[in-house]
Amino acid sequence: MNDIQKTQITSMRAKGAGYKSIAKELGISENTIKSYCRRNNLTSTDEIKVIKDNKVFCKNCGVVVSQNDKRKMKQFCSDKCRMAWWNSHRDRVKHKKVTVKACPYCHKEFEVYGNSDKKYCSHDCYVADRFGGGRR
Known part of the structure; x- marks a missing residue:
């Protein structure tokens, strides 16, 4: 897979194309497309980060997010x-199991x-x- 094909895959995923349609259009195995998308966080079309010219933009404000080599790709520009x-x-x-309990002191119900x-x-x-x- 060359750089042009990688760029095409990224842009097609950003437009909402599925693995099968990308594989058919580019003449590459569907599993190769899936592997590339998983490695580059392009797995679900609603979660795709806008990537242009190897720049990642913040999911919240759209500012360019600086990346560190050999680390997980950042999705946001700041904690805020x-x-x-x-x-x-x-x-x-994705919350863990939610349990409703009553406080033994104030008897107020709360979620755990x-x-x-x-x-x-x-x-x-x-x-x-x-x-x-x-x-009390």
Whole structure:
């Protein structure tokens, strides 16, 4: 696979083309296309980063993101952009199992993600119940 074909694959994926149609058009094996797309984070068409002239643009604000060699490809220009993007795309967050529990101190219900051993809704309730704080 040459550089021209790689550029064509990237642009076709950005336009929403599937592996089979790209393979057919370029005359390359479908598995080769899949492997290239997985290695370059082009797996799902709605998650494709805009890449032009070997530049990656921030998914949130569109600024060019500087990359470090031999490291995972950055998708965001800053932590602020990363958090803003994930907060506006909450449906894509893969939460662990959600458990609803009742706090033994204030009796308020709260959700626990993953760690089902959590007993209190907050540190304040823990301290108050365990060491006799004046709240209640």
